[in-house]
Amino acid sequence: MPVINLWAKDGYLSTPDGNSIYFWGFAKSESDPAQLPGPYIIAKQGETVTVNLYNTLSEPVSITFPGQPGVTAGGQPVRPQYSDGKLLSFVNHAEPGGMMSYNFTPTNPGTFIYESATNPHKQVPMGLYGGLVIRPADFKPEIKEYKTAYGAGTNTEFDREYLLITGEIDPYLHRAVENGKPYLVSKYLPRYWTLNGRCAPDTMLMDRVDYLPHQPYGSMVMGLPGEKILMRYVGAGIENHPLHPHGAHTRVVAVDGRLLRNGSIDLSYKRFTVLVGAGRTCDQIYQWHGLGYTPQNPIPTTLPNLRNMGVGDAGWTMWSGSPYLGVKGDIPVGVVSYNEFGEYYFMLHSHEELQITNWGEFPGGMMTMVAIYPSLSPDVGLL
Amino acid sequence: MATVKKRFGATDGWVNMPDGTSHYIFGFVDITGVPENQIFQYRGKATLLAPLLEVYEGDEVYLTLTNLGFPGRPDLDDTHTIHWHGFPNQIPLWDGVPETSLSVPVGRDFTYYYKPLDPGTYIYHCHFEPVEHIQMGMVGPLTVHPQLEKDLGRKFAYNDENTAFDLEALIFLTELDPKPHHLVASVQAFDWTEYRPQYWLISGRSYPDTVKPANDPSLPQQPFSALIEAYEGEKVLLRFVNIGFQQHCIQVLGIPLKVVGLDARLLRGYNGEDISYGRDVIYIAAGQTVDAIFTAPRAGIYPLYNRNHNKNTIAGTAFGGMVTEIRVLSKP
Numbered sequence: 001m002p003v004i005n006l007w008a009k010d011g012y013l014s015t016p017d018g019n020s021i022y023f024w025g026f027a028k029s030e031s032d033p034a035q036l037p038g039p040y041i042i043a044k045q046g047e048t049v050t051v052n053l054y055n056t057l058s059e060p061v062s063i064t065f066p067g068q069p070g071v072t073a074g075g076q077p078v079r080p081q082y083s084d085g086k087l088l089s090f091v092n093h094a095e096p097g098g099m100m101s102y103n104f105t106p107t108n109p110g111t112f113i114y115e116s117a118t119n120p121h122k123q124v125p126m127g128l129y130g131g132l133v134i135r136p137a138d139f140k141p142e143i144k145e146y147k148t149a150y151g152a153g154t155n156t157e158f159d160r161e162y163l164l165i166t167g168e169i170d171p172y173l174h175r176a177v178e179n180g181k182p183y184l185v186s187k188y189l190p191r192y193w194t195l196n197g198r199c200a201p202d203t204m205l206m207d208r209v210d211y212l213p214h215q216p217y218g219s220m221v222m223g224l225p226g227e228k229i230l231m232r233y234v235g236a237g238i239e240n241h242p243l244h245p246h247g248a249h250t251r252v253v254a255v256d257g258r259l260l261r262n263g264s265i266d267l268s269y270k271r272f273t274v275l276v277g278a279g280r281t282c283d284q285i286y287q288w289h290g291l292g293y294t295p296q297n298p299i300p301t302t303l304p305n306l307r308n309m310g311v312g313d314a315g316w317t318m319w320s321g322s323p324y325l326g327v328k329g330d331i332p333v334g335v336v337s338y339n340e341f342g343e344y345y346f347m348l349h350s351h352e353e354l355q356i357t358n359w360g361e362f363p364g365g366m367m368t369m370v371a372i373y374p375s376l377s378p379d380v381g382l383l
Numbered sequence: 384m385a386t387v388k389k390r391f392g393a394t395d396g397w398v399n400m401p402d403g404t405s406h407y408i409f410g411f412v413d414i415t416g417v418p419e420n421q422i423f424q425y426r427g428k429a430t431l432l433a434p435l436l437e438v439y440e441g442d443e444v445y446l447t448l449t450n451l452g453f454p455g456r457p458d459l460d461d462t463h464t465i466h467w468h469g470f471p472n473q474i475p476l477w478d479g480v481p482e483t484s485l486s487v488p489v490g491r492d493f494t495y496y497y498k499p500l501d502p503g504t505y506i507y508h509c510h511f512e513p514v515e516h517i518q519m520g521m522v523g524p525l526t527v528h529p530q531l532e533k534d535l536g537r538k539f540a541y542n543d544e545n546t547a548f549d550l551e552a553l554i555f556l557t558e559l560d561p562k563p564h565h566l567v568a569s570v571q572a573f574d575w576t577e578y579r580p581q582y583w584l585i586s587g588r589s590y591p592d593t594v595k596p597a598n599d600p601s602l603p604q605q606p607f608s609a610l611i612e613a614y615e616g617e618k619v620l621l622r623f624v625n626i627g628f629q630q631h632c633i634q635v636l637g638i639p640l641k642v643v644g645l646d647a648r649l650l651r652g653y654n655g656e657d658i659s660y661g662r663d664v665i666y667i668a669a670g671q672t673v674d675a676i677f678t679a680p681r682a683g684i685y686p687l688y689n690r691n692h693n694k695n696t697i698a699g700t701a702f703g704g705m706v707t708e709i710r711v712l713s714k715p
């Protein structure tokens with residue numbers, strides 16, 4: 001029976017344009033930093049989960065598990081909490097310096113969110129949220145038919161998987177909370193948009209880079225041609241975000257942790273833009289097969305002299321310089337290429353394009369890449 | 384299978400709103416077949432929407448982009464691209480994302496190649512600094528017709544006889560915030576997080592201009608009409624496109640719609656199940672397309688508008704904006 005400890009703490013987020021933003025987040029232990037999003041929780045269908053919340057913040061904090069039945073707090077069914085007759089928390093909370101223990105037994109596999117239910121209009125945008133993945137009871141990652149999102153026989157097999165959690169940051173809210181000043185939530189106006197707590201281009205960095213101690217999760221999606229790449233979207237902000245991956249449609253197989261299936265009827269569908277609603281989760285399979293071009297089966301157009309083209313205008317490119325997967329061409333002198341092995345990069349981003357800026361400056365925000373490699377270790381794309 | 388050769392120029396221009404205001408745009412203009420020594424006459428002649436790219440499944444499409452520069456901003460040497468939004472299995476070279484392949488500088492050409500295999504409604508747009516270049520107007524409609532049309536000699540949205548129609552219409556949704564257009568024209572920066580649209584457009588026009596005919600002389604750079612005229616009993620395919628930065632919800636008063644396709648995909652399940660559905664309001668997020676079919680009811684005028692009624696306005700005041708009309712006529 002998994003026991004997860006989460007410490008509600010404060011810290012500072014880093015944005016690529018050099019801002020440092022006060023936030024509240026969950027940490028793995030008393031000595032670990034608060035992180036955005038909170039630690040991923042991976043549990044199994046039918047197995048009881050205990051989450052112990054330790055609150056080091058100056059106001060009550062709680063955790064809710066939308067989509068999970070029969071959640072208890074301190075051994076009793078959760079219930080709203082009031083202070084002087086006014087609603088404070090949707091579920092039982094931990095007082096400052098206190099602790100609350102939650103229990104639930106997931107009945108269904110899927111992707112879920114966990115988040116604060118105390119003053120959520122403030123605490124969730126401040127960063128008190130995370131992703132929760134429930135494995136199907138028959139999950140066996142070493143056997144293909146049993147490495148699925150929703151159980152064997154549900155057409156949800158996958159080769160690699162990624163959690164992508166959307167969020168927004170209004171720096172004025174964060175500053176007001178830091179300084180103990182009032183803030184009108186009706187004035188909420190995000191200036192940053194995040195995937196897994198980071199703004200582009202930081203989204204494309206590896207997990208756990210030293211200089212982002214509070215933002216441990218990258219969002220680079222990596223796979224091989226033809227592989228089934230499971231993308232688990234979680235809408236942790238208070239706004240909706242239309243996420244659009246280049247290179248392929250995604251097949252939406254589940255929404256809110258519910259398999260899109262009615263008896264024997266498969267109701268999954270393909271889209272090139274999926275709206276990640278606030279509080280919503282979407283599980284999707286992305287598959288890129290390519291068009292079959294290789295140096296032996298060349299493209300039907302000629303590659304122009306790259307000195308006459310715009311390549312890496314900003315001083316960098318992610319392109320290999322070649323039309324072919326696994327081949328590196330000549331990148332113009334003076335341009336840094338981050339391309340390693342001739343892999344292909346496909347942008348994945350919000351199509352509300354102002355959200356792919358950092359405070360109005362492109363590139364930034366809710367954007368990352370899907371990288372299709374010519375070969376890749378099986379250890380990439382594990383949760 | 385045909386070979387389709389097209390050439391689009393990237394340049395700038397101006398569009399008109401019903402309140403008498405004009406707004407600076409970036410965009411594309413069709414220069415297919417124009418002799419090389421005459422292409423510069425098309426500088427400043429960008430249109431909103433960009434020209435319709437209409438092809439058949441299996442066609443080989445060679446689309447050349449020529450950067451004609453901005454006569455209204457000669458200091459600005461932005462490059463451009465064409466991104467076919469939603470093209471499955473694309474390779475980066477033809478995906479039009481400058482950060483992952485290449486873009487086209489002023490005075491240069493680049494040819495994109497596509498062999499579309501999946502019919503449906505798509506979008507193309509420039510992907511260079513997309514927040515600016517999309518809002519400035521570098522967006523166009525793109526439709527792929529199914530093989531079934533050639534096989535049976537009738538019109539279909541997809542390779543499925545349940546998607547038969549008699550005529551099609553484009554409901555191409557964008558917003559226009561005059562502030563960045565003005566700032567770009569006058570060489571100033573805009574904070575995109577302050578985006579506040581004032582004009583709500585269908586196929587590049589605000590009502591009542593939406594119901595003016597195509598190529599109306601009062602709208603020289605907004606050639607697309609959004610007026611829909613059908614005879615009673617005719618089947619009309621509406622191709623909804625949202626390439627604005629906001630979600631929209633479009634309602635047709637008095638006519639139920641059958642949604643048959645989303646994002647250029649026939650609404651069929653994993654095992655071929657029919658998962659099409661009926662709607663009175665089409666919710667559509669930024670970067671999505673929806674194909675819906677209706678049967679024209681008895682003769683009359685049926686308004687099509689945004690159920691976010693605040694978007695059926697011109698600069699926040701007069702009735703107009705994201706509105707058009709479906710005029711159903713008695714059979715002759």
Ligand SMILES: [Cu+2]
Pocket residue numbers: 244246347349466510
């Ligand atoms: Cu894009």
Ligand SMILES: [Cu+2]
Pocket residue numbers: 244351466468508670
């Ligand atoms: Cu796009």
